[in-house]
Amino acid sequence: MSFIIPNLRLGELVSIVNANEPFYTDFLIYLNSVGYSTVHAFVNEPSDERATATILGFLERDSDCRLFDGLGRAYTDLRRARWVFLAWIFRDAPNQRLQPLLSQIPGSNADEQRANLLNELRKYVSPLFPTREKWTWPVVSEVMLARLEGSRRALKGTLFEGIVRTALKKLFASEGMDIEISDKEVRLNEETYDVRVNGPRGTILIPVKTRETMGGGHALLFTRDIHKSISVAQEHGFECVPIVIAESWGGDLGSLACKHHIHIKANPNQILEIAPLLAGALLELLPAFKELC
Numbered sequence: 394m395s396f397i398i399p400n401l402r403l404g405e406l407v408s409i410v411n412a413n414e415p416f417y418t419d420f421l422i423y424l425n426s427v428g429y430s431t432v433h434a435f436v437n438e439p440s441d442e443r444a445t446a447t448i449l450g451f452l453e454r455d456s457d458c459r460l461f462d463g464l465g466r467a468y469t470d471l472r473r474a475r476w477v478f479l480a481w482i483f484r485d486a487p488n489q490r491l492q493p494l495l496s497q498i499p500g501s502n503a504d505e506q507r508a509n510l511l512n513e514l515r516k517y518v519s520p521l522f523p524t525r526e527k528w529t530w531p532v533v534s535e536v537m538l539a540r541l542e543g544s545r546r547a548l549k550g551t552l553f554e555g556i557v558r559t560a561l562k563k564l565f566a567s568e569g570m571d572i573e574i575s576d577k578e579v580r581l582n583e584e585t586y587d588v589r590v591n592g593p594r595g596t597i598l599i600p601v602k603t604r605e606t607m608g609g610g611h612a613l614l615f616t617r618d619i620h621k622s623i624s625v626a627q628e629h630g631f632e633c634v635p636i637v638i639a640e641s642w643g644g645d646l647g648s649l650a651c652k653h654h655i656h657i658k659a660n661p662n663q664i665l666e667i668a669p670l671l672a673g674a675l676l677e678l679l680p681a682f683k684e685l686c
Contacts, residue, residue: 408465416474444512481536558576581629597631602618623651635649
């Protein structure tokens, strides 16, 4: 497969951000309905009580407007979507940083807790971004682009976990093999393995590693992470079969201390192209999986 020069990730993210503009417009329409002419006017609201009530009203708003995540999937929980959107508006991370804080925030229900926390964020960021332009869609879209890019990595990893599980289930079913495939990741010490395959005669742990870029210090960490996953699995008596999806990976495949591995030389954004390649690579490892039976 030839190298991909265009930044596929950026193109996809821009499309998702553009699809989220109606959500920003819906927020502005809501603010207009409660007396604010602009987002900037709301952000500078001097009354905590009114601002919190405004946030709570938006969280509970009756609207079918959809927000899309880093993979272009619409949030099914609309209240959660509005919580995520407002966190982005206020330049914060709803899952990584804010979610753990909610248990310490007053409120009789989840929406009230979210509204109280978001109001505190509003008061903090308001003086940091005092001009009206900082709260218009062109600027907010850049903030959203950065947030979506950060969350996309975790979402993309989960996506490929699902692809691996689906391919294994089809493979084992076609061969009539009674082998259990875990529905969730498995943790050993501080290492996580995306898929666990259990048979009467053993277990194989499968870490799925994806990387879009080719160079830099993170490439070394990526390689070290693969080596550590293998060593920790073996220390606990399990075989490890790492799956690496990377267009260009400088790691020495021959140095991996494992019997089998899969390296798909493709950009992880090429999901449709990768799925059949992955299924074919797993088929080649069928003898190793049969040893578990």
